[in-house]
Amino acid sequence: MSENGSVVPLYHLVEEESGTVIIVAREIGGFFVESDHAQSEDIFIFGSAREPVRLGKDLSDVELRVVNSLGSAIGSYYIGRVGLCSTFEGKGSPGQGGFVATFYGYTCPYVTAGAIWRRWASGTPLVKGEWVRYPVESHGSWLHVxxxxxxxxxxxxxxxxxxxxxxxxxxxxxxxxxxxxxxxxxxxxxxxxxxxxxxxxxxxxxxxxxxxxxxxxxxxxxxxxxxxxxxxxxxxxxxxxxxxxxxxx
Structure with a gap:
C-alpha cells in the first residue's frame, strides 16, 4: 500500500529488448496456479496501459517483471507473446479495471507465489525464519521466489x-x-x-x-x-x- 492507501503496482509488462513498460498492474490473476491445474487461457491483468495497445493484437517479446515499492525489479518471468482479449471495469471503482489476456498457456506452478511476491515487494526487510510462518505447502512457492x-x-x-x-x-x-x-x-x-x-x-x-x-x-x-x-x-x-x-x- 502507498501512504494514501492505494495499492502499489506489483507487476510491469515490459518489452524486453527496449525496456519499455507497456502495462502496469496491481495484481495478475490466473498466472500463479496449482501445478496440476489445466493451462490457463484467461489471465486477468488488474492495471492499465502505459503505451498504446490494441485489443486483439498480440504483444511480443514481453517480460513480466515483479517490482517493489520503489519500482525496482525484484523478479521476472519471460512470457514472450501476450494477447489482449478484452477489458473490464472494477465493480464500484471506475478506472480500477484491467485486461483479460492470454499468455498462451504459460502459467507459474507456485500458487502462493503472488502473495509472497507482494510481501517481498513491500519494502519491509525480511526477517529470519519468516518463511516458516507459511504452511508447508507454500514452502515451494517461497523457495521459487x-x-x-x-x-x-x-x-x-x-x-x-x-x-x-x-x-x-x-x-x-x-x-x-x-x-x-x-x-x-x-x-x-x-x-x-x-x-x-x-x-x-x-x-x-x-x-x-x-x-x-x-x-x-x-x-x-x-x-x-x-x-x-x-x-x-x-x-x-x-x-x-x-x-x-x-x-x-
Whole structure:
C-alpha cells in the first residue's frame, strides 16, 4: 500500500529488448496456479496501459517483471507473446479495471507465489525464519521466489560471507523445499539462496570454494525423516565433497 492507501503496482509488462513498460498492474490473476491445474487461457491483468495497445493484437517479446515499492525489479518471468482479449471495469471503482489476456498457456506452478511476491515487494526487510510462518505447502512457492529474486537482483550462485558457522534448525524442515529454504537462509541470511536442487547446491558450493564454512545442523534426525533419508544423505555427501565441515546434532 502507498501512504494514501492505494495499492502499489506489483507487476510491469515490459518489452524486453527496449525496456519499455507497456502495462502496469496491481495484481495478475490466473498466472500463479496449482501445478496440476489445466493451462490457463484467461489471465486477468488488474492495471492499465502505459503505451498504446490494441485489443486483439498480440504483444511480443514481453517480460513480466515483479517490482517493489520503489519500482525496482525484484523478479521476472519471460512470457514472450501476450494477447489482449478484452477489458473490464472494477465493480464500484471506475478506472480500477484491467485486461483479460492470454499468455498462451504459460502459467507459474507456485500458487502462493503472488502473495509472497507482494510481501517481498513491500519494502519491509525480511526477517529470519519468516518463511516458516507459511504452511508447508507454500514452502515451494517461497523457495521459487527466493531463487527468482536472487538472480534478478544481481546475486551469483555462491555463498556471501555472512559468518563462518551456519546453523540449521531441523525442526523447521518439513519437506524438500523446506530444507533448501532453511539452507539458503542459514548461509546467506533471510531471503538467501543456496540451491533449490542438489545440482544447484553443488553449483553454489563450487562457486564458494574460497569462502569455507561450518554447518551445524540441529535436530537432524527429525528433519531427515520429513525431507527423506535419501535426500538428506545426498545433501550431506555434496556438502562434504566440497569441504563443508558438517556437524549433526
Amino acid at each position: 527466493v531463487q527468482n529474486s536472487w538472480f534478478e537482483t544481481g546475486h551469483a550462485a555462491k555463498r556471501y560471507d555472512v559468518g563462518e558457522i551456519c546453523l540449521i534448525d531441523g525442526r523447521q524442515i518439513l519437506s524438500e523445499s523446506s530444507f533448501y529454504c532453511a539452507l539458503g537462509e542459514s548461509i546467506n541470511g533471510p531471503g538467501g539462496y543456496f540451491g533449490s536442487t542438489l545440482d544447484g547446491l553443488a553449483d553454489c558450493l563450487a562457486s564458494s570454494r574460497n569462502a569455507p564454512f561450518k554447518l551445524m545442523w540441529e535436530h537432524f534426525s527429525g528433519a531427515q525423516e520429513r525431507m527423506g533419508a535419501s535426500l538428506a544423505a545426498s545433501a550431506m555427501d555434496v556438502l562434504r565433497e566440497f569441504g563443508v565441515d558438517v556437524t549433526l546434532r
